[in-house]
Amino acid sequence: MSNKMVAMILAGGKGTRLKALTAKVAKPAVSYGGKYRIIDFPLSNCANSGIRDVGVLTQYESSELNQYVGNGEKWGLNGVRSSAVVLSPKQTEEGSSWYRGTADAIYENLDWLERMDPDYVLILSGDHIYSCTYNEMLKKHIDSKADCTISVFPVPWEEASRFGILVTDKKDNIVQFQEKPKKPISNLASMGIYIFNYKILRDYLIADAKTDSDHDFGKNIIPNMMKDHRKMVAYTYHGYWKDVGTVSSLHQANMDLLKNGANGLDIYSIFGPNKILSEDMHSTPQFIGPKAEVKDSLINQGAQIFGKVNHCVVSDDVVVEEGAVCINDVLMPGAVIRKGAKVENAIIGPNTLIEENAEVNLEHDDIELVVNRKAARL
Amino acid sequence: MKDVIALLNCHECARLGVLTEERPLASTSFLGRYAFMDVALSNFTNSGIDNVGVLVKDHQRSILKHMGNMSSWVNNTKTDKITLLTNEKGLINPPYNTDLANLKENDYLLYDSSASTLVFQSPHIIAPIDFNPIVKEHRERGEGITIVYKRIKDGDRDFVGQCRLTIDQDGYVTDASKNDGSEKEICVSLATWIIDRKALLEIVKESQRHDLSLGIADFIVYFVKSKRLKVHAYEYKGYARCFNSLEKYMEYSFELFKPEVANTLFKKDWPIFTLTHNSKPALYGPNAKISNSFIANGCIVDGDIKNSILCRGVTVEKGAKLNRCIVFRGSKIGENVVLSDVVVDKHAKIAQKHKIEGDPDVPIYVDQGASV
Numbered sequence: 093m094s095n096k097m098v099a100m101i102l103a104g105g106k107g108t109r110l111k112a113l114t115a116k117v118a119k120p121a122v123s124y125g126g127k128y129r130i131i132d133f134p135l136s137n138c139a140n141s142g143i144r145d146v147g148v149l150t151q152y153e154s155s156e157l158n159q160y161v162g163n164g165e166k167w168g169l170n171g172v173r174s175s176a177v178v179l180s181p182k183q184t185e186e187g188s189s190w191y192r193g194t195a196d197a198i199y200e201n202l203d204w205l206e207r208m209d210p211d212y213v214l215i216l217s218g219d220h221i222y223s224c225t226y227n228e229m230l231k232k233h234i235d236s237k238a239d240c241t242i243s244v245f246p247v248p249w250e251e252a253s254r255f256g257i258l259v260t261d262k263k264d265n266i267v268q269f270q271e272k273p274k275k276p277i278s279n280l281a282s283m284g285i286y287i288f289n290y291k292i293l294r295d296y297l298i299a300d301a302k303t304d305s306d307h308d309f310g311k312n313i314i315p316n317m318m319k320d321h322r323k324m325v326a327y328t329y330h331g332y333w334k335d336v337g338t339v340s341s342l343h344q345a346n347m348d349l350l351k352n353g354a355n356g357l358d359i360y361s362i363f364g365p366n367k368i369l370s371e372d373m374h375s376t377p378q379f380i381g382p383k384a385e386v387k388d389s390l391i392n393q394g395a396q397i398f399g400k401v402n403h404c405v406v407s408d409d410v411v412v413e414e415g416a417v418c419i420n421d422v423l424m425p426g427a428v429i430r431k432g433a434k435v436e437n438a439i440i441g442p443n444t445l446i447e448e449n450a451e452v453n454l455e456h457d458d459i460e461l462v463v464n465r466k467a468a469r470l
Numbered sequence: 471m472k473d474v475i476a477l478l479n480c481h482e483c484a485r486l487g488v489l490t491e492e493r494p495l496a497s498t499s500f501l502g503r504y505a506f507m508d509v510a511l512s513n514f515t516n517s518g519i520d521n522v523g524v525l526v527k528d529h530q531r532s533i534l535k536h537m538g539n540m541s542s543w544v545n546n547t548k549t550d551k552i553t554l555l556t557n558e559k560g561l562i563n564p565p566y567n568t569d570l571a572n573l574k575e576n577d578y579l580l581y582d583s584s585a586s587t588l589v590f591q592s593p594h595i596i597a598p599i600d601f602n603p604i605v606k607e608h609r610e611r612g613e614g615i616t617i618v619y620k621r622i623k624d625g626d627r628d629f630v631g632q633c634r635l636t637i638d639q640d641g642y643v644t645d646a647s648k649n650d651g652s653e654k655e656i657c658v659s660l661a662t663w664i665i666d667r668k669a670l671l672e673i674v675k676e677s678q679r680h681d682l683s684l685g686i687a688d689f690i691v692y693f694v695k696s697k698r699l700k701v702h703a704y705e706y707k708g709y710a711r712c713f714n715s716l717e718k719y720m721e722y723s724f725e726l727f728k729p730e731v732a733n734t735l736f737k738k739d740w741p742i743f744t745l746t747h748n749s750k751p752a753l754y755g756p757n758a759k760i761s762n763s764f765i766a767n768g769c770i771v772d773g774d775i776k777n778s779i780l781c782r783g784v785t786v787e788k789g790a791k792l793n794r795c796i797v798f799r800g801s802k803i804g805e806n807v808v809l810s811d812v813v814v815d816k817h818a819k820i821a822q823k824h825k826i827e828g829d830p831d832v833p834i835y836v837d838q839g840a841s842v
Contacts, residue, residue, distance in 0.1 A: 126751035127767075351755045351772070359750050360770075369748050372542075374741040377503040378752060380775075382727070382762040389758075392751035393503060393767050406751075 097230060097287070098210040099138045100201070102194050103131055103218030104151030109338045112463035113441055118150065120218035121157040122342070123424045123442060125349050125359065126392035126407045129160060130336070132167075132370045133223060134216045135176070139167040140366040141225040144174040145208050148218065149197045151190060154180055160371070167369045179204060193307030199297040205290065213293055215286040215309065221345055222333040223363045226287070229327045232264075233287045238325040240292075240317055242266065243285035245329050255281035256310045258326050266324040269314055282310065283329060292322070332362045343439055343459040346405040346422045349390050359390060375408045383414055399429065407442075416446075428467040443468035471602060475579065476514040476589040477555075478507055480527045481569035482661050482687055484594040484631075484714035488835045489813065494529040495713070496593040497536040499798055501723060502766035502781040505536045506713070508744045509598065510591040511543040511552075516740050517601040519589065520550040523579050525572045530556055538745045553579060568685035570677055573670075580667070588670060590686070592661035596722070597710035598740050604704050605664055613702040614669030615690060617643060618662035620710045625649055625656035629712045633659035633687065635703060643701040646691045657703070660710055663690065672699065709734035716813065720796060720833055723779055727762045749782050757788045766799075773803065787822070794830065798838075812836060 107119025114122065120131035131148070138146050146169060148161045157178075163169070164176020179201045181190050191197040198205075198215065205213065212233065214226055233241040244258050252273070259268035259278040270276065286309065296313050305312045318324060336342040349359040375394025380386055385400040394408035399416035407425040412418055416429040419436045426443035429435060435452040441463030446452060453460035480496050489498055496507040507524075514522050522543070526533055534554065544550035555576040560567030569590075573579075587608065589601050599618065608616040619635050622628055629649050635657045636645035649658060663686070665673075673689045676698075684692075693699040709731070711722045726732045736742070749768030754760065759774040768783035773790030781799040786792065789806040797803065797814045804822035811828030814820065815838040824842055828834035836842060 349753075351753060359753055363750065367748050368750075372746045374743055376732075376736045376742075377501045377764040377766060379727075379732070380760045380763050380765060381729075384761055386754055386760045387758045388756040389754045390751045391754065391765070 096208075096210045097143055097212040097214050097226075098205065098208045098290075099134075099143050099146045099214040099216055099226075100198055100205075101131070101134050101138075101146060101148045101216045101218045102197060102284075103148050103157060104154075104191055104197060105219060106152040107219060107337070110336075110342065111339060111461055113339070113342075113439070113461065114153070115463070116153060116156070118153045118157045118218075121160055122219075123407055124221065124336075124342070125346060126390050126405050127373070128368060128370045130221060131157070131161070131218045132368055133221050134218060135161075135164070135167045135169070136366065136369045137222070137224055137226065138214075138216075139169060139369060141227050143214065143226070144169070145210075146176045147179045147201060147204060148176065149179050149191065149201065151181060151197070154178075166371050177204065193305075193312075194309045195297055195300055195313050196307035198293075199301045199307070202294060202297065205294070210290045213288050213290045215284075215288070217284045217335075220283065220333065220335050222329075222331065223366050223368060224329065224331060225366065226285075229285075229329075230287060232325065232327050236264070236325045237323060238287075239289050239322040240314070241287045241325045241327050242314070243283045243329050244280040244326045245283050245333050246279050247281045249276070249279050252276035252279045252281065256284075258282055260326045264326045264328075266318070266326050269318055271310055280326060280328065282314075283333060284310070284335075285329075286314075292317075331364070332357060339439060339461045340459045343422055343437075346390075347403070347420070349405060350388055350403065352388065373408050381414065384412075395423075399431075426467055428470065438462060441465070445470070471518040471605065472520070473585050474519050474521070474587045474589055474601070474605060475583055475585045476517075476519040476522045476591070476601070477569075477573075478510050478514075478522065478524045479569050479590045479592045479661070479686075480507075480525055480533070481567070481572065481685060482590075482592045483527070484712065486713060486719045487716035488837075489716055489719065489815070492529075492838065493532045494527065494593075496524075497529070497532040499781050500596070501726065502764045502779045502796075504742060504744050506593040506596070507533070507536070508543075508742050509596050510593055512740075512742045513591060513597075513599050513601065514589070515543050515545060515743060517599075518545065519601065520545065521583055521585065522550075522552045523555050523576070524552065525569050526554055526556045527567055527572075528561065530554070536745055542745050543743050555579065565683045568683065569687075570673065570685050570689070571682070573686075574674065580670075586667050588665045588667065590661075590663045590665065594713050595660045595662065595710060596713060596735070597660055597662070597706065598708060598735060598737060598742075599660075599662060599706060600740070601664075604706075607704060608664045608666075608702065611702060613664075614666045614672070614699055615693070616664040616702040616704050617690065618660045618664075618704050618706050619657045620660055620706050621655070621657050623655055625654050625658070626651040629658040631714060632661070632712055633691070635659055637703045641702055641704075643694050643703050646694045657705075658712075660706060661687070662706075664704075669699065716833060716835070717831065720794070720811075720813070720830075723796065724777060724794065726764075727777065747782060752780075755788070773807075781816075794833075815840070818842070 103120040107114040169176040257270045381398035391406040395410045398414040399412040410423045413431045422439040424442040427440040430448040432449040438460045445466035540552040557572040557575040634649040752769040755772030766782040772788045773786040776793045778795040786803045787805040793810040798816040800817040808825040814836040818840045820842045
């Protein structure tokens with residue numbers, strides 16, 4: 093088959109800045125938008141692009157994530173001639189070690205890639221929120237006869253120094269790469285989405301594995317290819333894209349889904365024409381009680397609302413009891429807000445219990461994170 | 471539960487008036503999230519029955535669509551099976567389109583399995599029934615036929631037209647008749663039967679000698695009345711409602727707004743499985759005002775919803791007011807529309823400022839795809 097592209101999703105990161113949310117689960121498995129987990133986005137994007145084979149590279153707190161990915165059934169990747177495979181660090185003839193970096197994670201799984209025998213490899217991050225297909229990017233990669241195509245996203249100039257920045261010529265050829273530059277000369281940030289010609293990537297990975305480097309795409313593989321004057325092309329992505337690194341950015345990304353979200357966006361414009369596929373929860377229907385007040389919110393099936401919910405994202409099996417008030421919150425699956433509790437500007441973690449009449453973050457603008465998993469034992 | 475074949479029996483199913491003119495009750499929307507057949511199919515799954523047949527009477531397409539690849543209701547996707555059973559001869563000859571004729575037409579289901587017991591449930595009876603204790607008792611007593619029944623207090627209002635039973639001290643049915651509403655406290659059949667394979671053969675044998683329009687229920691009554699075979703009765707005490715008209719459909723659906731009622735249907739250890747559609751969560755706008763309602767995913771609501779049920783993908787615009795309404799999937803309710811006691815079928819559009827007011831006893835029905 094010609095033009096076969098296999099996707100590799102890097103999903104091993106810890107997401108330290110999400111604090112207690114990622115204490116027991118990897119960042120790609122963190123809940124988002126009432127019914128999704130972050131990794132639903134790259135996986136759905138792959139499914140919507142017609143990519144049939146996807147490897148998911150996991151490492152940190154991998155059991156929940158591995159179970160979630162399963163055989164890819166949630167994204168339809170369990171069909172004939174399709175596969176979704178969880179690739180975790182393994183023992184080999186040479187010994188065993190953790191993935192030493194993003195490039196090493198792919199290197200350690202070259203055996204799987206060899207079996208898949210792709211023409212192109214798409215490298216994705218498991219913790220970005222965006223809805224798209226990769227077909228146009230692949231077309232550009234093929235048409236421009238590139239060795240590597242990097243997806244870029246124009247960021248505000250003042251934020252450019254937080255990203256890997258690419259400088260391009262008029263034909264979108266990448267002429268310079270700056271990793272977190274102090275004085276950026278471009279505002280095109282790398283999204284960590286790469287398409288490589290497989291055989292070229294393989295050579296660079298094998299060479300890199302023998303060196304004492306960071307084994308990282310941004311720090312090693314891309315600069316090495318630039319040095320060798322490989323054909324490197326930028327593909328500019330337009331649309332919603334979020335790398336939710338912190339508690340407040342995760343909160344903001346949830347709020348973006350609401351009807352009057354940032355820049356007039358909402359879940360419909362952010363997801364666009366593609367379906368974001370996710371787990372099939374066998375929850376009961378969503379019930380809004382007789383004394384409830386619900387407005388300006390996104391609420392998933394299985395939620396039971398008896399109190400006041402304003403400007404919130406509410407996941408399945410959340411209970412907000414009578415007299416409880418939730419404003420500007422993200423309530424993750426199974427969270428229970430008891431009678432009379434007041435919760436503002438907060439993320440309430442999965443299965444977290446907020447006791448009767450408790451007050452959470454009423455007077456502060458910063459987003460507070462509460463995680464206790466006590467509701468799981470109710 | 472091995473050694474059991476479960477059958478979802480669409481032949482003995484009631485109808486919901488205009489709602490079921492174009493679709494069978496089995497695949498009609500229930501509480502915005504489910505189809506009626508989900509409850510019985512989930513009972514089979516939760517009871518651990520791995521061999522399920524669906525006795526389809528008509529409107530096969532609608533049932534097939536909801537069943538999808540059937541993996542939503544099976545415990546093991548390889549070893550468990552759900553088979554759709556249809557009787558094509560019956561389609562052109564409706565009076566003879568019975569459950570018995572369908573089973574005879576598809577008797578390979580019986581030959582392919584050595585199961586000794588068959589379990590039947592009809593989609594119009596919503597009841598979360600665990601078949602394990604019932605089948606256990608049926609087998610321990612060595613019964614041929616067991617009917618699952620419930621004692622009800624409002625026989626003049628509920629289960630009217632369904633089978634009413636008289637039961638003796640030993641747990642056998644001594645009389646069976648149509649519930650004509652003459653008494654309040656009665657025992658009613660839940661159209662749920664446990665039938666031994668041998669007893670089924672008895673029914674088949676008997677049926678050769680009689681009118682071919684008779685179904686299994688008719689022969690169970692015949693056995694009771696003629697005393698040819700003892701019919702055992704098993705009392706079920708949980709939630710059970712018989713949905714047999716548009717009015718009852720609304721009444722019993724709205725009754726589930728009460729948590730004390732809903733908690734008897736939705737139990738933690740007894741999930742109701744359904745086909746899901748990857749719809750987005752419900753999105754409520756800044757003008758939304760919602761109370762006492764079931765709202766399905768995929769809805770976009772900026773209006774005022776009270777005592778209502780919205781199915782998947784319904785849009786309610788700003789200023790619209792809904793009270794005691796059921797709105798089927800994909801319908802659009804425009805700005806400032808006022809609806810009360812209305813059932814809006816799927817993909818209907820009600821343009822702005824319209825006012826449609828029914829009566830709790832006489833709800834108004836808006837047809838599928840209608841533009842008002």
